[in-house]
Amino acid sequence: MTRPDGRQVRMVRLTRAQQQERTRAAVLVAARAEFAERGFADAKVDRIAERAELTRGAVYSNFTGKRALYLAVLAAAAEQDRAIAEPPAKSPADAEQALSAFARIWLERLPFIGDTPSQGHLQLRSLSGVVAGEPAREALAELARFEAQLLALALEPHAPLRTGAVRRAALALTLLHGTASLAENAPGVHDPFDIARAAGHLAATPLTDDADPPHLPYVAPAAATSADWEAPGGLVDEVTGRPVDLDEDAMVVVLGVRRLSAVGDALRDAPQGEAVTCVVVTGDPAETGRLARLRIVDLVACLLRVFPPEQLPRLRIVLDDAGTVPAAIGLDAPDDLTEAAVRCRDGLIVARAEGRGAGHAVAVHRTRDDDGRRH
Template identity: 75%
Template sequence: MARLTRAQQQEQTRAAVLAAAREEFAEHGYAEAKIDRIAERADLTRGAVYSNFTGKRALYLAVLLDTAERARAAAEPPPEPPATAGRALGAFARVWLERLPLAVDTPSSGHLQLRSLSGVVDTEPARAALAELVRFEALLLARALEPRTALRTGAVRRAELVLTLLQGAASLAENAPGAGDPFALVRAAEHLADVPLLTEDADPPHLPFVAPARPTRDAWTAPRELRDEITGRRADLDGDGVVVVLGVRRLSAAEEAMRSARAGEALTFVVVTGDPAETGRLARLRITDLIACLRRVFPPEEPPRLRVVFDDGGAVAAAVGGDPVDDLTEVAVRIRDGMVVARADGRGAGHAVAVRGAHEDGRRRGGTGPVTRGPDDHGDGA
């Protein structure tokens, strides 16, 4: 029998630790789980567990992420998109609610099935990151609902309402499994598509103070071996478009870039963090989990105009010339004909680079000033 390579041995050890950890968390829950028992279940030493995972929190998040990745891989897209926004939100809610535990499930196994983060996200940076991730999830859901129109604030707010409804159902199920009617929740999600909202569809107040993107003429070498989390395919960053690098505590800034980008423009969000072991896994878990649900409701857009990439190794951040990444990173570049033609960093960077393209389009069409949107471009009308 051929001997395993070092990489194969490491992968085998990691798989054994994950399987043992899943059993431990399902039996004892996150709070009462013990690394020593996980090592014993896997027939490994405590050191072998820590050589693959930094601690119990990282290991728990890895177990949940493995579940989400399996769900994404198994997701079968429908042949046609839902006929209306209401039906789409109902279908999304129906898929999401499949994780609710039954009354016969044990509390620990039910929490694992729910991808529960109770007692896990207990530091201020992690809580801030989770809040940003929830907003980013709403952006992805809103974009899936309206893939070919300018992003409307109303669509984002309704997506937030649906996710709040579902997270509330999960919170109830943690403490009272079997409570609530999933069919009623699905109908409620459908009705949220038409609920009036008292929201103004105005840009955030800080945008007028964002410095314009700087014109450049730098060669662009696109990083390789990156994956688009939405399609699961290789993320080709060679083509024209906007690339926005965002730390996990700046993910809500994606809305500014999405609203400012030209219709049909390729827009790539690169997620980075200074803590890949825990905060990075949290980000991967939440985004992968959402995309697994979206895949079962919406057929893939061809070509994909919105991409999400995780950059744990910092390859994209290095390519755009940013400083060492952290959870508050925000850097953006515009790529055209293999060159970086515009660059911005700091708060509002994605907006500054995205809107520069719209302004250039206006000048090419003979306009003399900035391109402005009318109410039909992104107004909610509610």
């Protein structure tokens, strides 16, 4: 193309995917500004479209509604924190020091006294007034249990999950979320360093061992199979950021967001040293999927600043909104209540189970090893 002055102008043609990505980015920037100024309740999609210099239809072509937009804004902030997280110079001396350090980092989100309520809610990644309806509340409760399991795996990497480690982690997270809830309405009311020290002391709180879920004795055994399968590529572990190769010998647990805490069944009973991958699926990627991404990535961003890579939770986590892994193992229409598990070995699925307790069933299933002996 030639300008009137005779100079050549290079035309840049954007692919459809590139244009959509630009549109999404512009919408997220505009949405963050709208939520920071007016809060979730008073924000309007029309104003977000106006801020982004887009049509209302362009916004809805990328996001299903205001709630999905808000969750996407918070998830993007969590992903940015994870991207810039740097590992500590040295490992925490013990669980108390680690939990105190985790709490200090987590509490960096507390709003300052001069922040407006709307700014404070974004800073806190608050879900007040956002999560509505029983399914969404159940999903949030399961995510909270799952977060406690991840924190426990980092704090006490060599302790089985039956030792009360998860309950201690849950207590610490409850303290932090309670502090955040109060800070929404009364910023500056607590000294975060006092809260961090108190959280650290919870690491030594004596608790009775966790009991196994009562339904486990009634779980049907896993089925032995020898089915070929083609592991999907492009999967990433949300904890380490490394590619996940499901072709290797491993156990894969596919869980809907409202069944996430069932991963503990697999972790408690899996053979020592066996890799366990938790694939998180949902029937509602726009909202429930983004809620799961927000909470999991947010926690991981904090863990990365406390623990060196070798001390991060041994569980691999794949967020699979598209359902590629369920499709590969022959699982139709995964949703928020999905619970299935397989064990992979030498390019075959050698055991599988579906339904309540599937992870436990596959974890305790025994197959013949290369020497033909039972183990």
